[in-house]
Amino acid sequence: MGKGDPLRLLRQDLLDMPPYEPIEPIDVLAEQLGIAEESVIKLDGNENPYGPSPRIHDALARFPYYHIYPDPLQRQVRQALADFLGLEMEHIVVGSGCDELLDLIGRAVLCPGDGVVNAPPTFGIFPFVAKSYAARLIDVPRKEDYSLNLAAIAAAVREGAKLLFLCSPNNPTGNTVSREELERLLALDTLVVVDQAYVEFDGEGFASLVPNAANLIVLRTFSKWAGLAGLRAGYGIFPKAIAELILKIKMPYNMNVAAQAAILASLADVDTLRQRTQAIVAERERLFGMLTSLSWLRPWPSRANFILCEMKSSSKGSLAAREVWRRLQEKGIFVRHFDTPELRDCLRISIGKRDHSDRLLETLQEIGASVGY
Numbered sequence: 001m002g003k004g005d006p007l008r009l010l011r012q013d014l015l016d017m018p019p020y021e022p023i024e025p026i027d028v029l030a031e032q033l034g035i036a037e038e039s040v041i042k043l044d045g046n047e048n049p050y051g052p053s054p055r056i057h058d059a060l061a062r063f064p065y066y067h068i069y070p071d072p073l074q075r076q077v078r079q080a081l082a083d084f085l086g087l088e089m090e091h092i093v094v095g096s097g098c099d100e101l102l103d104l105i106g107r108a109v110l111c112p113g114d115g116v117v118n119a120p121p122t123f124g125i126f127p128f129v130a131k132s133y134a135a136r137l138i139d140v141p142r143k144e145d146y147s148l149n150l151a152a153i154a155a156a157v158r159e160g161a162k163l164l165f166l167c168s169p170n171n172p173t174g175n176t177v178s179r180e181e182l183e184r185l186l187a188l189d190t191l192v193v194v195d196q197a198y199v200e201f202d203g204e205g206f207a208s209l210v211p212n213a214a215n216l217i218v219l220r221t222f223s224k225w226a227g228l229a230g231l232r233a234g235y236g237i238f239p240k241a242i243a244e245l246i247l248k249i250k251m252p253y254n255m256n257v258a259a260q261a262a263i264l265a266s267l268a269d270v271d272t273l274r275q276r277t278q279a280i281v282a283e284r285e286r287l288f289g290m291l292t293s294l295s296w297l298r299p300w301p302s303r304a305n306f307i308l309c310e311m312k313s314s315s316k317g318s319l320a321a322r323e324v325w326r327r328l329q330e331k332g333i334f335v336r337h338f339d340t341p342e343l344r345d346c347l348r349i350s351i352g353k354r355d356h357s358d359r360l361l362e363t364l365q366e367i368g369a370s371v372g373y
């Protein structure tokens with residue numbers, strides 16, 4: 001038996017770090033409410049309401065090599081992605097979700113104390129990665145309209161930052177970085193990571209810029225547009241030398257074969273997946289119009305598969321986002337609630353199917369009416 005408290009051997013900075021707050025899975029939500037899983041309306045995780053390509057089931061059922069380790073160099077799936085993107089496979093690395101690639105980028109780049117620039121409100125995994133490598137997080141808040149503060153980002157990078165995390169379309173605000181803005185940021189002396197988890201819902205894609213930009217990394221995923229969130233399938237487009245390092249430092253078998261088979265089956269069914277993506281975009285626009293009919297809520301225009309809504313204050317009844325969130329939950333409708341310094345009193349609503357939006361709006365109207373709107 002060892003002497004002393006083994007906890008003193010752990011990294012104190014990690015013991016002190018707040019946990020990333022993930023969303024709850026559907027069975028847990030259903031159990032909390034005492035309702036059937038099928039009647040939960042889950043609009044809190046930006047997941048795809050149509051599920052994956054119908055071809056996935058067959059591809060996974062028939063896959064013959066579950067007993068064999070995957071190819072550490074991921075050649076087949078990287079080549080398929082290269083063909084899909086029109087890029088060379090040397091630029092591409094596949095990960096167990098785009099989250100794993102964010103972690104690998106942190107591992108490849110960050111020593112304790114290195115600067116990382118982040119532009120909140122944005123994806124919570126960025127500060128999580130910075131902190132897990134004991135980096136120095138430099139927050140440069142977005143402007144009132146959630147656009148980037150380019151001058152402040154440039155100033156922060158000039159004081160020394162190895163990484164700049166961007167997200168376009170941005171989670172949770174739904175707006176995008178323009179190509180012109182990105183080009184200005186690429187001129188800075190830092191690696192620029194653009195997380196494009198939602199690009200398929202009509203954001204502008206930047207993957208094609210990577211071969212001509214030495215410091216640009218673009219991350220994409222099958223979680224949102226292709227409905228594979230549960231299988232964990234993401235990929236990054238890197239400058240070749242960086243891709244080589246990521247391949248070297250990742251765990252050899254980071255990508256399980258089921259996820260790889262699912263990626264290949266999805267890429268063989270892109271037309272179906274694109275039709276669904278278009279349906280989600282159309283539903284987003286319809287829901288946006290419906291939400292503007294509520295006098296107490298301000299929806300922000302979105303280029304992703306969710307809509308950020310801010311509570312308006314008024315002289316009538318007042319509704320806090322937290323209260324709306326709680327009352328929606330009582331009706332089996334789950335959305336995401338934010339109340340942070342950069343994002344006061346907001347809800348983020350993922351786009352579901354038509355009847356999900358209808359039930360959501362009905363319930364929001366009831367909630368509004370109950371306080372006099």
Ligand SMILES: *Cc1c(COP(=O)(O)O)cnc(C)c1O
Nearest residue numbers: 097098099123171197221223234
């Ligand atoms: C959902 C999301 C991801 C997650 O990607 P995975 O491939 O599921 O790990 C990454 N980035 C952003 C901004 C997201 O919202």
